[in-house]
Amino acid sequence: MQIEIINIGDELLIGQVINTNAAWMAEKLNLDGFTVRQFTVVRDDRDHIMKALSDAETRASIVLISGGIGPTGDDITKSTLCEFFRTKLIFNEEAYQDIAKLFTQRGLPVTHLNRKQAELPENCIAVPNKLGTARGMWFEKQAADGREVIFISMPGVPFEMKAMMTEEIIPRLKKKYRTQPIYHKTVLTQGIGESFLASRISSWEAALPGSIKLAYLPQPGIVRLRLTGTGTDEDALHRLIDEEVLKLNRLIPDYIYGYDEDTLEEIVGKLLMKKESTLGTAESCTGGYIAHLITSIPGSSNYFKGSVVAYANELKRKLLGVSDESLTKYGAVSEQVVKEMAVGVQKNFNVDYVVAVTGIAGPDGGTVEKPVGSTWIAIATPEQIFTNYFLFGDNRERNIRRTALQALNMLRRVML
Amino acid sequence: MQIEIINIGDELLIGQVINTNAAWMAEKLNLDGFTVRQFTVVRDDRDHIMKALSDAETRASIVLISGGIGPTGDDITKSTLCEFFRTKLIFNEEAYQDIAKLFTQRGLPVTHLNRKQAELPENCIAVPNKLGTARGMWFEKQAADGREVIFISMPGVPFEMKAMMTEEIIPRLKKKYRTQPIYHKTVLTQGIGESFLASRISSWEAALPGSIKLAYLPQPGIVRLRLTGTGTDEDALHRLIDEEVLKLNRLIPDYIYGYDEDTLEEIVGKLLMKKESTLGTAESCTGGYIAHLITSIPGSSNYFKGSVVAYANELKRKLLGVSDESLTKYGAVSEQVVKEMAVGVQKNFNVDYVVAVTGIAGPDGGTVEKPVGSTWIAIATPEQIFTNYFLFGDNRERNIRRTALQALNMLRRVML
Numbered sequence: 001m002q003i004e005i006i007n008i009g010d011e012l013l014i015g016q017v018i019n020t021n022a023a024w025m026a027e028k029l030n031l032d033g034f035t036v037r038q039f040t041v042v043r044d045d046r047d048h049i050m051k052a053l054s055d056a057e058t059r060a061s062i063v064l065i066s067g068g069i070g071p072t073g074d075d076i077t078k079s080t081l082c083e084f085f086r087t088k089l090i091f092n093e094e095a096y097q098d099i100a101k102l103f104t105q106r107g108l109p110v111t112h113l114n115r116k117q118a119e120l121p122e123n124c125i126a127v128p129n130k131l132g133t134a135r136g137m138w139f140e141k142q143a144a145d146g147r148e149v150i151f152i153s154m155p156g157v158p159f160e161m162k163a164m165m166t167e168e169i170i171p172r173l174k175k176k177y178r179t180q181p182i183y184h185k186t187v188l189t190q191g192i193g194e195s196f197l198a199s200r201i202s203s204w205e206a207a208l209p210g211s212i213k214l215a216y217l218p219q220p221g222i223v224r225l226r227l228t229g230t231g232t233d234e235d236a237l238h239r240l241i242d243e244e245v246l247k248l249n250r251l252i253p254d255y256i257y258g259y260d261e262d263t264l265e266e267i268v269g270k271l272l273m274k275k276e277s278t279l280g281t282a283e284s285c286t287g288g289y290i291a292h293l294i295t296s297i298p299g300s301s302n303y304f305k306g307s308v309v310a311y312a313n314e315l316k317r318k319l320l321g322v323s324d325e326s327l328t329k330y331g332a333v334s335e336q337v338v339k340e341m342a343v344g345v346q347k348n349f350n351v352d353y354v355v356a357v358t359g360i361a362g363p364d365g366g367t368v369e370k371p372v373g374s375t376w377i378a379i380a381t382p383e384q385i386f387t388n389y390f391l392f393g394d395n396r397e398r399n400i401r402r403t404a405l406q407a408l409n410m411l412r413r414v415m416l
Numbered sequence: 417m418q419i420e421i422i423n424i425g426d427e428l429l430i431g432q433v434i435n436t437n438a439a440w441m442a443e444k445l446n447l448d449g450f451t452v453r454q455f456t457v458v459r460d461d462r463d464h465i466m467k468a469l470s471d472a473e474t475r476a477s478i479v480l481i482s483g484g485i486g487p488t489g490d491d492i493t494k495s496t497l498c499e500f501f502r503t504k505l506i507f508n509e510e511a512y513q514d515i516a517k518l519f520t521q522r523g524l525p526v527t528h529l530n531r532k533q534a535e536l537p538e539n540c541i542a543v544p545n546k547l548g549t550a551r552g553m554w555f556e557k558q559a560a561d562g563r564e565v566i567f568i569s570m571p572g573v574p575f576e577m578k579a580m581m582t583e584e585i586i587p588r589l590k591k592k593y594r595t596q597p598i599y600h601k602t603v604l605t606q607g608i609g610e611s612f613l614a615s616r617i618s619s620w621e622a623a624l625p626g627s628i629k630l631a632y633l634p635q636p637g638i639v640r641l642r643l644t645g646t647g648t649d650e651d652a653l654h655r656l657i658d659e660e661v662l663k664l665n666r667l668i669p670d671y672i673y674g675y676d677e678d679t680l681e682e683i684v685g686k687l688l689m690k691k692e693s694t695l696g697t698a699e700s701c702t703g704g705y706i707a708h709l710i711t712s713i714p715g716s717s718n719y720f721k722g723s724v725v726a727y728a729n730e731l732k733r734k735l736l737g738v739s740d741e742s743l744t745k746y747g748a749v750s751e752q753v754v755k756e757m758a759v760g761v762q763k764n765f766n767v768d769y770v771v772a773v774t775g776i777a778g779p780d781g782g783t784v785e786k787p788v789g790s791t792w793i794a795i796a797t798p799e800q801i802f803t804n805y806f807l808f809g810d811n812r813e814r815n816i817r818r819t820a821l822q823a824l825n826m827l828r829r830v831m832l
Contacts, residue, residue, distance in 0.1 A: 015441070291725045
C-alpha cells in the first residue's frame, strides 16, 4: 500500500515556509508501518491541484493532502475537491456548531467566513478538528483501474494537522488496513561518536533478532539509536525490544541518558527534583547556553539557582574567586581554573551541585598547546569535584552545543 | 518560464531529513525573478526517478534535481539520468583531477569510488563543485512538444548545493533567460507587531511606486519587511528602493534594527566595538539566553564581560546587591528590582553598558497583578538607567525569545 502526500501552498513554493508537515507526516506514518512514496508540493491553483490529485490517483492507495482549507478567500482547495470528486458543498450543522463553540470559548464573534467553513463536500466523511475551524475531509474513490483510493484533506496549520493525524487519521488508517503491530524505542546517547558507538555495540547489534531493525540517527553531540520491531504479538514485541534495550544499557551505561523524546536538560531537572537538590553553573566558553538549556524547562526555578557567565578573566576572579596565580600559571582554559570556578559557585550560591566549563569555542583564541575546541568541564557535588578534558571541533556553534550536552551528561552520571 | 524542483532521497520520505533544500532553492530563484511551480520528492529508485523526470518534462522549462549523486553505491541517480537522456557514462579527466586535488588537500587517499565519481554522462555539461566531489550535470533536452527543457542535477548535501546554485546555476540561468533586473532589500523591525506596524506605515505603503512590492514576513518578536523592485535600469532601481527605505527609517526609526541577514546580537556587537565599550548582563526570566545570543558572535569576548543569571532571589541579593526591601515590597518582577540588578552589574563588572531583565516566563508563577509574560527591562549607560515594562504572551519559549530581542533592541537604541 503506497501513500503520497500533497502539500498545497504558494508560501511553500516561494521558500517562505519550509515543508515540515510532509516530513512529520511521513515519520509518523513510517512509525506505524506505512510507506510514503512521494511528496508533491503544488500552488493554490485549481488546475494544478486537479492535476496533482489525478496523477497521485494513478500511483497511490492513500493520498494525504494538507494546506489550503483555511477561512480566507484565496484558498480554493475545497471547491477544487468538489470538482475532482464530482460533488457539491453543503452546509454541515454539526461542523458549524463546533466552530461556533470554539469561537465562543475564545470570546470571538462568529462571522460569515466561519459559516462558509462549515460547508463541506457532500460525499466526504468529515473529520473532527479539535484545535481549529477547518474540518478534515475523507473521500473514498474508485480509480480508473478499479482500485479504491482514499483521499484525506487536512489543514496546513502544523498543530491542527498533527492533532488530526495523531488522533483521527492514523487510527482510522490502521483500523482500515490492519497494519502489523510495530514498536519503536529510541535510545539516546551522548559523548560517543557514531563510528565509535557502532564498534562498541557491534556484537550486540549482530546478535539482534531478525524482527528488530536498528537505525543510527546522529546529531551534533548526540547519537540516537532507534530499534524497530514488527510481529504479530504486540506484548511479546515490547518485551523483546525492552530486553535488547536492557542489554544495551549494560553495555554502554555512561552514554545512554534517555529514551524517545527525552532531553538532557529535562532528565537532569527530574533527577535534581527527585534528590531535592539545587544546581548552579559557572560558564565561560558556553556563554550562558547551559543556563539557557536548564531554564528552558518549566519549573526549573525549583532546582536552578543561577549562573555566573564569566567571559572575562576579571569576572572569574571577582565573582568566582579564581586565583590570579592559577590564571597566570595555567591559563583560563585549565583544570585548575575550572575547579576554582566550581568551588566559587559552591561557596557563593549555596547549591548542592555545580557545573563549570571553560574552553576555546573559536574561531579565534586557539594556540598550538590549546587549539580551538579545547574544553575543561568540572562537576562539583557536596563531597567532591570531578573534572574532564575534551577536544571538540573547530565550529563555534557546535563547540558550544557539544560542551553543554557533555556537561549535562557528566552531571547526570555524577548524580546517579 | 516554469521551474520544478525534484529532490531525490529515501531519507526525505521517511521524515528523517526535512526538505530544506527545496525551500532554499525556491527562495533564491524567486529573489532572482524565477517562478517555481512544483516540488516533487521521490525515492532513490530507478523507475520512480524516470517517471518524475518525464512528468516534469511535460510541465516545466527548467527542472532542478538535487540528491542522489554521492559516492555510495545506493545512489542510482547517475545511471538513471544516463538512461533518461539516452547517453552513457564516460570518464572525465578534469573532474577526476578536481576530486584528486580535494582529497590531497584533506590528506585523504583517492579511492576507486572517487574514480567512479569522475564518470559523467557524455551529453551533459559538467558544473564545478568547489566544496565536494560530485559535479553538477546540466542537460538540454527537446520535449515531445518541441520545447527545450533544461535539467540540472546537483548534490543533495546542502552546503555543496547552495554554493553550486549561487556561484554556477543561477548566474547561468540568468544569462540564458535574461531575467529582468530585480532588487530586494529586507528591513528588519523589532518591538512592533505586524498589524500595528502595518497601520503605522500604511500611508508610506500606499504611496509606494508600482514597481516596488512589499511583503510582511513575521517571526516571534520580529517582523521583516521585504521590498522587491523590478525594472530595466538596475541603478535606478537600487536608488528607488534605497530612497523608500530611507523614508521608512524616518517613519519608524526605533523599530528598525538592521537589513537583510543582520541579527540584533551582531548589530549590538558592532556598536559596542565601534564605541570601544563593554557590556554586562543580569538575567532572571531569560535564564542566560541573552548572554548566549551575545556570545554566539565570534569575537564577542572583545566587548562582553559576562552575566549573572540570578534565577533565585537569593542570588539577586548576593551577586547583584538587590535589596531585601525592594524584593519584599515590590517583588522580583518590578522596576525597582530590575534597576538594582543593573546597578549591581555596573558596580561589580566595571562595564559601560548593562542589560538587566526580570519577568515571569511561565507557564507558572503568574498572578492577577503580574500575569505570565510580565517583564521589566533595564538598560544602564555610564550616565543613566532606562526602564520599560512589557506584557508578552503565555508561551515560555516565545517569552524568553521576545524578552531577549526587546532588551537587545533597547540597548541598540540607547547606544545610538
